[in-house]
């Protein structure tokens with residue numbers, strides 16, 4: 016098209032003269048895309064993203080330019096990030112479907128296509144759907160109906176895959192390891208076990224190391240297990256899917272298994288994804304202990320999903336947390352399943368310092384001595400520290416109401432609040448003790464024993480009863 020060429024040249028010159036003008040750059044790039052000058056369009060879209068890294072329309076356009084250059088895999092990397100956004104558009108899903116189809120991932124292609132037409136019925140593409148082998152729309156299905164007077168064409172929709180249970184939601188984690196105070200050993204373990212294998216699979220394969228398997232975190236309540244799982248997702252820019260027991264258990268026969276399958280499928284669709292099971296002991300309680308157990312069927316289903324029996328778990332990072340690891344069926348700890356069991360202790364001094372800083376962020380404060388506070392809160396969990404800050408805020412509020420003048424929170428209120436509180440983690444250690452001493456399956460709970468022997472914990476001696484009678 017000659018007029019188009021001319022317009023392109025004009026825009027190219029203008030764009031070169033004003034590299035910071037996003038609207039102009041975008042107009043130029045869109046025209047390039049239309050003119051099928053995909054490589055040049057790619058360069059300009061990349062440039063725009065360096066100016067506006069969060070521009071979703073530009074990200075989608077960039078994925079289009081990759082797709083049309085035959086770089087479907089790169090296009091998919093961008094698209095998969097876009098598709099987890101709450102307002103993902105039908106056309107994004109459609110392009111993903113095409114890219115999946117071209118890269119021989121038919122399952123994902125059909126699912127993306129289904130998502131596309133569900134969002135935007137005008138995207139129905141009979142030829143493409145037929146090629147993918149999706150079945151015709153069944154009669155009475157209201158998803159896509161020909162309008163009155165319109166000629167009836169064969170409308171095609173794929174069969175539904177199992178639906179995840181209603182409450183589950185994929186989220187984009189906003190925190191990363193930098194928001195987790197202390198816990199360096201844990202972070203390192205997570206990096207080695209699941210982050211590096213995700214980012215550099217070829218190195219692991221070269222050493223014949225099998226990728227897969229999850230990490231089980233255990234420890235006293237309120238000490239950052241959930242926080243760390245969420246931060247792991249943020250660290251690798253993966254989607255985060257947190258599953259509580261209520262998401263899975265259902266009174267109807269077979270429905271819990273279906274729910275569980277649906278959740279794994281959801282995670283597999285949005286890889287890379289951190290799939291996090293909270294209170295996993297309730298789900299996977301020892302099969303011989305059926306009073307606590309959610310049922311043998313459900314456990315077997317869980318094990319099969321973890322093993323990736325039917326579908327591959329590539330790109331799905333499985334984390335789980337529990338306060339009572341001793342109730343978990345040992346089958347969960349076999350290689351390829353939760354083969355790393357990590358103790359998450361109460362936050363150390365450094366972590367308490369960081370947690371307090373995070374919790375006081377945005378509040379009016381004056382002269383807080385974080386180091387002193389951190390030293391005075393040995394044994395406090397993250398949740399305890401939160402309680403302490405809340406108490407200090409209340410104290411200040413009362414004072415402000417009495418005096419009629421608002422004032423910032425100071426070290427004084429925080430120290431008073433700290434003295435009012437008892438660390439909540441001691442109770443957990445008292446029961447963990449029995450397991451660590453008498454049922455320490457192959458040294459599984461050695462870390463708990465080590466922890467309670469450290470000098471910091473010793474200063475809690477009056478409250479912790481167990482190592483005194485050792």
Ligand SMILES: Nc1ncnc2c1ncn2[C@@H]1O[C@H](COP(=O)(O)OP(=O)(O)OP(=O)(O)O)[C@@H](O)[C@H]1O
Pocket residue numbers: 194195196197198234235236237238239240241242243336337338362366369370373396397398401
């Ligand atoms: N290392 C840490 N850095 C920053 N914040 C933390 C840290 N540890 C805990 N917190 C904060 O403490 C609170 C409790 O942590 P979290 O909910 O992750 O505990 P949990 O171990 O999952 O507890 P539960 O066993 O009860 O589920 C959270 O609000 C979290 O923000």
Ligand SMILES: [Mg+2]
Pocket residue numbers: 240241242293336
């Ligand atoms: Mg938790």
